[in-house]
Amino acid sequence: MNFRRLRLNDNLRDLVRETNVSVNDLIMPIFIKEGLKGKNEVSSMPGIFQFGEDTFLDEVAELIDLGIKAVILFGIPELKDSCGSDALDENGLIARSVRAIKKRFGDKILVITDLCFCEFTDHGHCGIINPKLKTVDNDATLEISAKQALVHAKAGADMIAPSGMMDNIISTLRDALDSNGYSHIPIMSYSTKFASSFYGPFRDAAESAPVENEYVPKNRKTYQMDYANRNEAIRESIEDMNQGADILMVKPALSFMDIIREIKDATKMPLCVYNVSGEYAMVKNAGMQGLIDYEAMMIEILTSFKRAGADMIITYHAKDFAKIS
Numbered sequence: 278m279n280f281r282r283l284r285l286n287d288n289l290r291d292l293v294r295e296t297n298v299s300v301n302d303l304i305m306p307i308f309i310k311e312g313l314k315g316k317n318e319v320s321s322m323p324g325i326f327q328f329g330e331d332t333f334l335d336e337v338a339e340l341i342d343l344g345i346k347a348v349i350l351f352g353i354p355e356l357k358d359s360c361g362s363d364a365l366d367e368n369g370l371i372a373r374s375v376r377a378i379k380k381r382f383g384d385k386i387l388v389i390t391d392l393c394f395c396e397f398t399d400h401g402h403c404g405i406i407n408p409k410l411k412t413v414d415n416d417a418t419l420e421i422s423a424k425q426a427l428v429h430a431k432a433g434a435d436m437i438a439p440s441g442m443m444d445n446i447i448s449t450l451r452d453a454l455d456s457n458g459y460s461h462i463p464i465m466s467y468s469t470k471f472a473s474s475f476y477g478p479f480r481d482a483a484e485s486a487p488v489e490n491e492y493v494p495k496n497r498k499t500y501q502m503d504y505a506n507r508n509e510a511i512r513e514s515i516e517d518m519n520q521g522a523d524i525l526m527v528k529p530a531l532s533f534m535d536i537i538r539e540i541k542d543a544t545k546m547p548l549c550v551y552n553v554s555g556e557y558a559m560v561k562n563a564g565m566q567g568l569i570d571y572e573a574m575m576i577e578i579l580t581s582f583k584r585a586g587a588d589m590i591i592t593y594h595a596k597d598f599a600k601i602s
Contacts, residue, residue: 301346304592308325372432389437415443469502547588
């Protein structure tokens with residue numbers, strides 16, 4: 278018998294659908310800005326806000342009411358310096374924020390902390406600068422990354438997600454956590470993170486754009502991946518898996534469906550994708566201008582990530598999706 282395509286009505290289409298997106302799959306980013314009162318909409322990301330310490334708990338409460346199960350926190354301190362000191366302070370912005378969420382909500386929501394220094398440094402790069410090499414000093418940054426991980430763990434973080442793309446970051450953090458009584462805390466690795474033009478609006482939201490000077494370039498190409506390199510992308514995730522990562526990640530997502538599928542097939546590991554700020558902004562703005570059906574395109578894009586192999590999705594669409602699901 279020759280293959281025949283089913284002529285589907287809506288009910289039958291739902292019965293045979295192979296891929297579904299649920300609010301349970303989504304992780305919502307939250308930007309917390311020290312010294313801000315209330316909240317401030319990010320001009321390049323309509324519907325996304327920086328929250329002051331007086332308002333971000335209300336945002337978490339709304340997410341819980343919508344059924345969203347996880348958040349990832351980004352902090353913007355008032356004072357920045359060359360090594361991101363606030364990120365190493367047990368009373369720093371992220372540590373305070375994690376404790377506040379846990380005190381009010383307990384285990385009602387999973388708290389993931391982004392572990393990096395770009396929001397905390399005055400140069401906007403992801404660690405300590407080596408002026409001779411004109412890039413981030415990998416090993417010096419590993420040392421302070423371990424300290425940052427312990428700050429997050431002591432504050433009550435449920436999961437730690439290192440995003441700086443330092444070599445051997447996973448084994449460094451795993452050793453630090455395990456040797457200090459936090460072997461139960463999983464690590465979500467930004468295992469394949471590309472040097473991408475899609476990050477622009479995030480740098481507005483997190484106030485983390487790299488600053489060009491005589492010591493460093495105005496980009497992160499010296500430590501983030503070349504988006505043209507497929508084989509390297511797969512090797513990076515396999516390496517982080519071997520170092521002990523519990524969850525792998527591809528970032529950005531929309532232009533890298535091939536990489537998502539190949540990493541999933543190669544590792545069989547839980548896989549997250551980060552539906553990044555530029556991807557969100559393009560779709561959101563096109564919808565606001567009436568150029569597309571925003572809700573339909575949002576659902577199609579999120580479904581495509583799941584079809585490609587993602588198990589979970591960090592996305593700024595999370596609240597919009599939850600409201601219609």
